Amino acid sequence: MNALGKILKSRIDNEGPLSLHDYMQIALTHPEYGYYSAQDPFGKTGDFITAPEISQMFGELIGLWAVDVWAKLGAPKKFNLVELGPGNGTLMADALHSAKLAPEFIDAMQLHLVETSTRLKTKQAEKLKKFDAHWHDEMPDLRDAALILIANEFFDALPIHQYMYKSGDWYERLVSCKDNRFDYALSSKPTPVNAEVELVKDGDIFETCPEADNLVGKISNILARAGGAALIIDYGAMTGQIGDSFQAMRRHGFSDPLTAPGEADLTAHVKFGHFVKIAKTANIRIDGPTTQGRFLERLGIEARCHLLVRNASKAQRRKLMADLRRLTSAEEMGTLFKTLALSHNMLAPPEGFGN
Numbered sequence: 001m002n003a004l005g006k007i008l009k010s011r012i013d014n015e016g017p018l019s020l021h022d023y024m025q026i027a028l029t030h031p032e033y034g035y036y037s038a039q040d041p042f043g044k045t046g047d048f049i050t051a052p053e054i055s056q057m058f059g060e061l062i063g064l065w066a067v068d069v070w071a072k073l074g075a076p077k078k079f080n081l082v083e084l085g086p087g088n089g090t091l092m093a094d095a096l097h098s099a100k101l102a103p104e105f106i107d108a109m110q111l112h113l114v115e116t117s118t119r120l121k122t123k124q125a126e127k128l129k130k131f132d133a134h135w136h137d138e139m140p141d142l143r144d145a146a147l148i149l150i151a152n153e154f155f156d157a158l159p160i161h162q163y164m165y166k167s168g169d170w171y172e173r174l175v176s177c178k179d180n181r182f183d184y185a186l187s188s189k190p191t192p193v194n195a196e197v198e199l200v201k202d203g204d205i206f207e208t209c210p211e212a213d214n215l216v217g218k219i220s221n222i223l224a225r226a227g228g229a230a231l232i233i234d235y236g237a238m239t240g241q242i243g244d245s246f247q248a249m250r251r252h253g254f255s256d257p258l259t260a261p262g263e264a265d266l267t268a269h270v271k272f273g274h275f276v277k278i279a280k281t282a283n284i285r286i287d288g289p290t291t292q293g294r295f296l297e298r299l300g301i302e303a304r305c306h307l308l309v310r311n312a313s314k315a316q317r318r319k320l321m322a323d324l325r326r327l328t329s330a331e332e333m334g335t336l337f338k339t340l341a342l343s344h345n346m347l348a349p350p351e352g353f354g355n
C-alpha cells in the first residue's frame with residue numbers, strides 16, 4: 001500500500017468507510033500525495049493528454065473566442081479573465097498569444113488562475129511569466145468588472161457522490177478497507193435522493209457533484225450581476241445523471257480507481273444537463289451544450305489548421321492534420337467532449353454555437 005493508501009486506511013479504521021466523494025477528493029488533492037500535487041499528469045509521458053496539450057490551435061481559438069466576448073461587452077477598459085484548473089498553463093499561454101492581436105484586450109485583463117496544486121502553479125507561473133497573474137485556491141467572488149471564464153477539463157476532476165438503487169431506495173456508495181485493499185460498500189441507511197427519473201432498477205448508480213453545482217451557481221450569479229461569459233469544456237453527456245462514470249486513467253489507459261490512490265487521475269463525467277438547470281435559475285443566457293468538434297469547427301479550426309500547414313514541414317503537416325482529427329472527429333474527442341457557454345442575457349450570443 002502506498003503512502004496515501006495508508007493515510008486513507010487509517011482514516012477508515014478510525015471513522016468507518018469514506019464516502020466516494022471524500023476518497024476521490026483526497027486522492028486528487030491531498031497536499032503531499034494527491035494526484036495533482038505529486039504526479040506529472042499531462043502529455044505523452046504522463047497519464048492523459050488534454051486538448052491544449054494536443055495542439056496550439058485549441059488555446060488559440062479559445063483566446064479569439066474570449067476577445068470576441070470582450071468586443072461584444074463593448075471593449076471595457078477592465079475585465080476579469082479567469083481560468084479554472086489551468087494545468088500546465090498551456091491553454092492560457094496559447095489563448096493570450098492569439099489574443100495579442102487585440103493589445104487593448106491584454107491591457108484590460110485582470111488574469112486570475114484557480115489552482116490547488118502548488119506544483120502546477122509553479123508551471124503556470126513559468127509559462128505565463130509575461131503576464132501579471134493572480135492565483136486562487138477557489139473561484140473568487142469577482143464582481144468589480146465583467147467576467148470571461150474558461151474551464152477545460154476542470155469540472156471532471158471535482159469529487160462526486162454516488163448512490164446505488166436497491167429495493168426502492170438509494171444508498172450512498174462508500175469506500176471501505178479490508179486486508180489492506182480498498183473496496184466499495186454501501187451506507188447502512190438510505191439517503192433521500194432527488195434523481196428525477198422514473199425507470200430505475202436495482203444496481204443503478206446516480207451521481208451528484210455538489211462542488212460543481214455550487215460553482216456553476218456562483219459563476220452564473222457573477223455573470224448575471226457583472227456581465228460577461230463562461231466557457232465550460234469537458235467530457236460528459238448532454239443530459240442525465242444515471243450511470244457509473246467514476247474512472248481512473250494511468251499511462252493513457254484505464255485502471256482501477258481503488259488501487260494505488262494518488263497515482264492515477266480520477267474523474268467522473270460532467271452533468272451538462274444539470275448545469276443548464278442550475279444556470280437557468282440565475283436568468284442568464286445558455287448556449288449549448290454542443291460537441292467540442294462542432295464548436296471548434298464553428299470557430300474556424302480548419303482554416304487555422306490550413307494556415308499553419310502552409311508553412312509546415314511534411315512531418316509537421318502530418319501532425320497538424322492528425323491533431324485536427326483528434327480534436328474534432330467523432331471517433332476521438334469531437335463528440336465525447338461538450339462545450340457549454342453561459343453569458344449575461346443582454347450580451348450578443350457567444351461564437352461557436354451556431355446562432
Ligand SMILES: C[S@@+](CC[C@H](N)C(=O)[O-])C[C@H]1O[C@@H](n2cnc3c(N)ncnc32)[C@H](O)[C@@H]1O
Pocket residue numbers: 028029036042050051052053084085086087088091114115116117120137138151152153154157158
Ligand atoms: C485535468 S486538469 C486540466 C488542465 C487544463 N485545463 C488542460 O486543459 O490541460 C485539471 C486541473 O484542475 C486542477 N484542479 C483539480 N481540482 C481542483 C480544485 N478542486 N480546485 C482548483 N483546481 C483544481 C488540477 O490541479 C489541474 O490543473
